[in-house]
Amino acid sequence: MTKYRTHNCSELTSKNNGEIVILSGWMHKKRDHGNLLFIDLRDNYGTTQCILEKNNSFFKELEKMQLETVIKVTGVVSKRTKETINKELKTGEIEIKINSFEILGACKELPLPVFSDQEYSEEIRLKYRFLDLRRKKIHSNILLRSKVISFIREEMIKSGFVEFQTPILTSSSPEGARDFIVPSRLNPGKFYALPQAPQQFKQLIMVSGFDKYFQIAPCFRDEDARADRSPGEFYQLDIEMSFVEQEDVFKVVEKLLSKVFKKFSNKKFLNEKFPKISFKEAMLKYGTDKPDLRNPLEINDVTSIFKRDDVTFQIFNKLVKSGSIVRAIVTKSTKNKPRSFFDNLDKWAKSEGTSGLAYFTLEKNKDFEATGPVGKFFSSEALKEIMKITGAEVGDSIFFSCDKESNVLQFMSSARDKIAGELNLIDQNTYAFCWIIDYPMYETDKITGKIKFSHNPFSMPQGEEKNLDFKNPLTINAYQYDIVCNGVELSSGAIRNHKPKLMYKLFEIAGYKKSDVEEKFKGMINALSFGAPPHGGIAPGIDRIIMLLAGEKNIREVTLFPMNQNAQDLMMNAPSEISENQLKELSLSIKKK
C-alpha cells in the first residue's frame, strides 16, 4: 500500500467485496449513461470498472474528464449482479463505487487514441511513443521482452556462464559494417567508434581466462534499416566459451533456444533437433543462407536440360551457352490451378525486375507432355529427365528461372517464398530452426574480382593447418555458423582463430600485409601471442528472438524507443545539431554544403 493505491487495477475480486480501496491509473474508457457513469481505470496490471451515479458530487467533473488522465480513486468494492459480470476481465466480478477522486496527471487532447486496436502511422506512433506504449499489444510485447531477457540471463548463469560488460567507446574496426563515430575531446582529431559487437573484447575475455562469458550486449551499426533491422542499436546475447569445438557451442545454444521458445510460445517445433545444412546446400536448395524451412518447396538445378538438342526453348538454351544457369521449383498437384495463378506469378516475377517466370504443368496422355506457354519446347524424354532431377510427377507444375548464378539464387529464393505464400504452404504455427554450417572462409569480390573474407576474418579454418590449400582459398571452409528460424537469421558465430601465425597467413590471402594486420588488430594479435585458449562463440539477436516469439514482422514492435528508417528519434529529436561551443571543444567544424 502506498499513498496512491491499496491495490493495482487487476487484483480485486468478489473476495474484496465491501472493502474501501484506493486505486490509481489512467482513465481508459468512459461509458456515460447520463445518470450513471462507468469508468475503466487502467494500470500496468489490468483494468477495473469504476462507477458513480448522478447524485455524486464528482459526477459532472468525471463525466467531462479527458481520457488518459491519471486519477486516484477512493471507493468501495462492490460485487456485481450476475447479469453484469464481465468474464473477459480479471476484475469483472466487481466494480468500485467511487467516493472521491483526485487528478494526479492531467491529459491534453490525444494525438492518437490509446483505447483502440486500430493501426496508426509509424510517424505518429514514434513521436508519441509513450502513448503508443500504453496500448495493449505493444505494452505486452515489451513486457515479454523483459521476461525473455531475465529468463535467458538465469539460464546462462545456471549453465556456468559469467556476465560482463564491455566498453561502449572503443576503436573503429576496418572490417564489417559502418561504425558510429564519437569524437574525442581529449584527443583532438581522434575518434572512438561504438562497438558493432563486442567481438574482440569477448575473445580477450577468453584470453584472460574467464572461460565462459555472456552479455546482453548492445551493438551499433550505422547501416540502412530493414523491417527486421533497426538503424542504430540492437541487442545480442553475446556468448563466448573456451576449450570448445563447434558442437559444444551448438549444444549450449540449441538447449537455450529450445527452452526459451517453449517457455514463451505454444507454437510447435518442426524439428526438435535443429538440422544442420551446409552453406552450399542451402544456397542450392533454397537460394539463400537463411531458408524458411516451414516452406516445403525446394529448388533444383536443371541447367543440363537446356543443353539437350530435344529442348528447343531457345532463349534459355542461348543463355545457358553463355554461362547462365537454370533453377526450378516444383509445386505439387497444381494442374487445376486457374490460369490467373500462373499469370500472377509471372507478373510478380516481372515486377521483381526479372524477365518472368517460365512454367509448365506435367501431364500424361500416351506420353509425358508439358502444358503451358513453354511446354511445347520440351520433348517427352527431356520431361522424364526433369522429373528425375526434380522429383516432379504428373499433375505438378514446374517454374523456371534462367540468369547468371547470383541473380537466379536471389530471385528463386524470393520466388520460393512467394509461391509458397500463394499456395498457403507455410504453417504459421511452427518454428523451424536450423543451423547453417561450413561457410566458406573467402569469396570473390563481385566488383574487384579479388579474394576477400566472406564473413568473420577471425574464424578458424576447417581442417589441419598443414592440409589447408592456401593456393585455392575458395576451397577453405571456416568453423563459422548461423542459426536460422523461419527464415530469420537469428545469430552467427564461429570457432575463433587463436593462432597469430595462421591469422597472418589468412589475412595475407585477403590482401593484408603483416604490418596492416598488426596495425589494425594490434591488441587482439598481441593478446593471442601470450597463451590463448582455443575458443568460440555465437551471438543470437535478442530483438529478432522476441519478434519471433511475439509473432511480429517488424522489430519496432518489440523495441521500446526505436528510431525511424532515417535513424531519427522523433520523440527525443535525435540526432540534433550541437552548439558552436561543443564543436569547438571537440576541435570539429561542420562543412557547409
Next chain:
RNA sequence: GGGGGUGUAGCUCAGUUGGUUAGAGCGAUCGCCUGUCACGCGAUAGGUCGCGGGUUCGAGUCCCGUCACUCCCGCCA
C-alpha cells in the same frame, strides 16, 4: 545511392471518367439517457486534399518536380 507503396479532418480511411458546397467512423464540444463493458441517441465544430509548379473553362483526381513515412535492393565481416 536505386526501385515500389502511401500521404485527404486530431486519428483511421472513402472520394467514380477531371465537374456544383470534399464525405464516413472514431475522437472533441453541446444536449438526452441508471447497467454499460466497442454503451446508445441527437446536434455542432473541425480541411492550404504533404509542398511547389504545370495542363485545363475547371484538378483531391492528370503531368513534372520536391518532401515525409514505409517496404525492398545496395549495405549489414
